[in-house]
Amino acid sequence: MNPTYGLQVDRLSFAWSADRPVLQNCSFGVPQGQLWMLLGSNGSGKSTLLKLIMGLLSPQTGTLELLRPTGFVFQNPDHQLVMPTVGADVAFGLVEENLSPSQVRQRVRESLEAVNLSHLERRPIYALSGGQKQRIAIAGAIARHCQLLLLDEPTALLDPDSQLDLVRQVRALVQRQNLTALWVTHRLAELDYCDGAFLLQGGHMVDQGDPQRLKAQILTTQRS
Numbered sequence: 443m444n445p446t447y448g449l450q451v452d453r454l455s456f457a458w459s460a461d462r463p464v465l466q467n468c469s470f471g472v473p474q475g476q477l478w479m480l481l482g483s484n485g486s487g488k489s490t491l492l493k494l495i496m497g498l499l500s501p502q503t504g505t506l507e508l509l510r511p512t513g514f515v516f517q518n519p520d521h522q523l524v525m526p527t528v529g530a531d532v533a534f535g536l537v538e539e540n541l542s543p544s545q546v547r548q549r550v551r552e553s554l555e556a557v558n559l560s561h562l563e564r565r566p567i568y569a570l571s572g573g574q575k576q577r578i579a580i581a582g583a584i585a586r587h588c589q590l591l592l593l594d595e596p597t598a599l600l601d602p603d604s605q606l607d608l609v610r611q612v613r614a615l616v617q618r619q620n621l622t623a624l625w626v627t628h629r630l631a632e633l634d635y636c637d638g639a640f641l642l643q644g645g646h647m648v649d650q651g652d653p654q655r656l657k658a659q660i661l662t663t664q665r666s
């Protein structure tokens with residue numbers, strides 16, 4: 443992989459069945475240390491692309507190179523947070539890492555600090571807001587020292603203020619910790635907080651680059 447990219451995808455194609463191609467010859471890269479957003483209409487293949495990057499699906503052709511470990515954040519945090527309290531949930535992701543109890547405590551502390559939620563370590567998960575739950579899911583990835591974050595419409599269930607709060611926090615975190623992040627969204631307002639964007643249409647990556655240019659272009663298309 444080119445060392446300046448945290449994620450590099452080259453001529454990737456995928457079809458659920460031979461007569462239904464979803465992704466066709468997609469090539470793109472997310473520079474290391476940056477947050478890029480992935481846009482595309484319903485059914486354009488965004489979630490399928492994330493599943494390929496996560497390794498849950500295998501491409502028919504093409505290659506994927508990515509920094510590891512990789513962390514995922516889903517639309518609905520209730521599908522992701524499995525333990526009764528915040529601290530226990532973040533620690534749960536570390537069970538396979540063979541760490542001492544004090545190392546686990548240190549990782550939990552650091553990762554909660556990273557998402558500015560240290561004060562919630564003992565709070566039950568059910569008592570969190572949607573935005574706080576998403577930040578705990580992100581803390582779980584940070585605790586595992588993830589280098590690449592994949593976020594599939596993480597603000598879909600949040601109110602408008604919490605949406606922008608989350609994207610601002612993730613951008614700051616990416617910059618502070620030199621992470622690489624790919625964030626799937628339908629919300630054009632979120633494009634104000636990323637370094638670049640990709641536009642997926644009909645299985646092709648039809649545009650990529652400056653998020654404000656893509657935003658203006660999509661708004662013009664929507665008006666016409």
Ligand SMILES: Nc1ncnc2c1ncn2[C@@H]1O[C@H](COP(=O)(O)OP(=O)(O)OP(=O)(O)O)[C@@H](O)[C@H]1O
Nearest residue numbers: 458459464482483484485486487488489490491628
């Ligand atoms: N498990 C599956 N089996 C067969 N076809 C699928 C499966 N999952 C998705 N598809 C099809 O693949 C295409 C792309 O779906 P995908 O969910 O990746 O799109 P998307 O861009 O994420 O959409 P949305 O914005 O609505 O979440 C769609 O035509 C969808 O019906």
